[in-house]
Amino acid sequence: MKTNAFFLGKGGVGKTTMSAAFALSLARSGKRVLVVSLDPAHNLGDVLDAKLGDKPIQVEGGLYALEVDLSSWVKRYLDESREELRTTYSYNLTLNLDSFFDIMKYSPGTEEYAMLWAIENIRCNLAGDYDYVVYDTPPTALSLRFLAMPAISQLWIAELTKLRERILSKRSTITRINPTSPVASSCVDKKDDKVYGKLGSINRRLTDLSSLFGKESYIAVVLNPDVLSVSEAIRIKEELDRIKMPLSGLCLNKQGVSTSAWSIDKRLAAPPLFEFSFMKGGLHKRDDLGTIDTKALVADFLAAGTAEKGLA
Ligand SMILES: Nc1ncnc2c1ncn2[C@@H]1O[C@H](COP(=O)(O)OP(=O)(O)O)[C@@H](O)[C@H]1O
Numbered sequence: 001m002k003t004n005a006f007f008l009g010k011g012g013v014g015k016t017t018m019s020a021a022f023a024l025s026l027a028r029s030g031k032r033v034l035v036v037s038l039d040p041a042h043n044l045g046d047v048l049d050a051k052l053g054d055k056p057i058q059v060e061g062g063l064y065a066l067e068v069d070l071s072s073w074v075k076r077y078l079d080e081s082r083e084e085l086r087t088t089y090s091y092n093l094t095l096n097l098d099s100f101f102d103i104m105k106y107s108p109g110t111e112e113y114a115m116l117w118a119i120e121n122i123r124c125n126l127a128g129d130y131d132y133v134v135y136d137t138p139p140t141a142l143s144l145r146f147l148a149m150p151a152i153s154q155l156w157i158a159e160l161t162k163l164r165e166r167i168l169s170k171r172s173t174i175t176r177i178n179p180t181s182p183v184a185s186s187c188v189d190k191k192d193d194k195v196y197g198k199l200g201s202i203n204r205r206l207t208d209l210s211s212l213f214g215k216e217s218y219i220a221v222v223l224n225p226d227v228l229s230v231s232e233a234i235r236i237k238e239e240l241d242r243i244k245m246p247l248s249g250l251c252l253n254k255q256g257v258s259t260s261a262w263s264i265d266k267r268l269a270a271p272p273l274f275e276f277s278f279m280k281g282g283l284h285k286r287d288d289l290g291t292i293d294t295k296a297l298v299a300d301f302l303a304a305g306t307a308e309k310g311l312a
């Protein structure tokens, strides 16, 4: 069942506008909807005409919104990892954790993990209060990396789990041969091993996020009638294919904005295409979002949910 929607696309194509208009239209049809900005350069509040923060606030009727504070999630992720290492490896005093964490703060992947745990928090602690959660996403590169993160990390976890099993089995052999060895006092059983347990719990969290992205989300790509945004949409589609995430719909926004030549590529032929006119007068207030005709897109989203409910 699709209870989440993600709007991806090149900067400036209208992701924030489409997420807000889509969420508003669902809310005005009587649903409870949470719209979430994952873009560190937030402007969802400006588009919705509301002052937003890290907790949901009611914008109107059934529409609630929040802007994820990514820097606080990065800090939380680093603090939790530090604590975890401190307790798991308390015997290893040679490991200088503080310098390790100074490096980790700037390591590739830290922001993506922080983003994942922020989404997990919304899924586990907030989504239950709403019928649907709509995500306005950051620039393409970061979005594709966090969407790919669960699948990539699961490969790592699988290898680390095998390695840990080998360590435990070697410990057990040593203990059998020489019960007086220092290894004999360490853990040999998977069910008592903290590291093995931790790998299992991370794997469960990642599996849940994979299911959120791959099965429970309607992934829409927003593009404009221009060559650059079409190229970006093709890149997104190809990357989604690689990580086996279906592209649910294409939102061709700002139709009529210019007369320059462009064409939709055949690589984008499969998903349904929804067109949205360019509003010459601009979009200034929340009610202006109501003039964007999202009926067909909303119907497709709801049908995608029901089709899968029927199959379940
Ligand atoms: N259909 C539209 N008609 C007119 N202006 C639009 C339309 N969609 C978006 N815009 C304008 O384009 C600009 C970029 O939109 P935004 O939603 O912030 O893009 P993104 O989130 O993809 O960076 C904003 O000024 C917005 O008001």
Ligand SMILES: [Mg+2]
Pocket (backbone or CB within 6 Å): 015, 016, 017, 039, 043, 136
């Ligand atoms: Mg935006």
